Amino acid sequence: KEAGGGASNPEGVGAVVAEGGGRVPPKVKAEGVGEVKAEGGAASEKGNEGMGTAGGGGGQETEGVRTTRAVPGVSSDPQGNGGGAPPTDRPKGDSGAQTQAEDMAAIVKRLEKLEAEVGSKTEAGMVVDDRDQLALPATGDSSLPALSIKRRVRTSAKQEGMMNPGENITDKMISEGREQLKSLERSGSSTLELIRIAKADREAEDKLNDTRRRVGLRLERCSEREERLRARQEHLQRAKQSNEEFFNSIDAKVEKAERKRLTEEAECRELDEEIHELQKRGAELMEMKRVQEAEVQRCLPYRAYLEAVVEYQISGSSARGTVGRMRRPSIDRGGDNGSAIRELLRRYELLLENYEELSRAAEGKASMVEAKQEGLRKLQQEARDEEMALASELHAAQLTLDKCKVERGELEEM
CATH class of the missing domain: 1.10.287 (Helix Hairpins)
Incomplete structure (x- = not known):
């Protein structure tokens, strides 16, 4: 987190909140993982383009980001309270100025390495502008993000009246460089975390879309079977x-x-x-x-x-004769018969x-x-x-x- 007002914000994993009064970064939200919020504005800037100290009247508060690379003269305190280990063991005079110049050059090299690392990790599509503001995922843009770390250090040096980083280097400039280095390390780690989260979110979204497509096909087949x-x-x-x-x-x-x-x-x-x-x-x-x-x-x-x-x-x-007369009576007698x-x-x-x-x-x-x-x-x-x-x-x-x-x-x- 970068908090201009000194208040902590434990919202999700990898949440970044910028408070103060300046330019407001766009809002990027990763569902279920964390979110990037813009509340009030960005941290106050010192000078024209430099990183400056986190202003707003409060101290700078971090979430304990572990750094893996050490820079000479830069404290690796995970609390990030804005103060590094003072170079008490360094001599004063010309040799002290030379040592401060070497420390400033080491800080610049470290910033350049961080810029290269952050630029090489932006293959997932996240774009960071020259003011360390996070933008939405880019589509079809293969350009690397521009963290103008070297330019900020040079601008900070110009604001202090230096034309050459090896001249007139003070403890305040080294402290500011250390603070800028820690802030950039935290921003770089948060940016990488957001990139990983965005990548995981896109993969999950792709899986979800594929699952929705398969479920839609199954629903269509079920509807056809139901119709049959x-x-x-x-x-x-x-x-x-x-x-x-x-x-x-x-x-x-x-x-x-x-x-x-x-x-x-x-x-x-x-x-x-x-x-x-x-x-x-x-x-x-x-x-x-x-x-x-x-x-x-x-x-x-x-x-x-x-x-x-x-x-x-x-x-x-x-x-004729008597024969007939004799028989006639017999016939007459047989009349009844x-x-x-x-x-x-x-x-x-x-x-x-x-x-x-x-x-x-x-x-x-x-x-x-x-x-x-x-x-x-x-x-x-x-x-x-x-x-x-x-x-x-x-x-x-x-x-x-x-x-x-x-x-x-x-x-x-x-």
């Missing part, structure tokens, strides 16, 4: 809805087929009862036919007799007509029964075929439903 999953879920929902509609239609068809089956079974039972009645009626007709055939067989002798009588009447119509024969013939013809009619009715009923049985068999076959088709459709729909359930489970697990 949403489309697949909508497709499965539509398939589920269509399958449910198909199952509902299948259930309606099954119910309709069941009602039709029940109706056809009732019709089949009615037809079975009708067939049973017809078979019973046919059995009765066959029994009646058998009785009538037995009656016909019983009446066959009468038929032969009647034929013989007819032949006799035909042959006797042409006969003739009426019985005629009745038998009438009944026989009626039985024959009834037999033929019953035979035709039995044949018609048998054909009708066969047609009914054939229609019943066809209806039963159609019902079985339709039932098998519905069963196969139901099985296929069940398989589709199981597949949809499995896919839905996989999607829920994903």
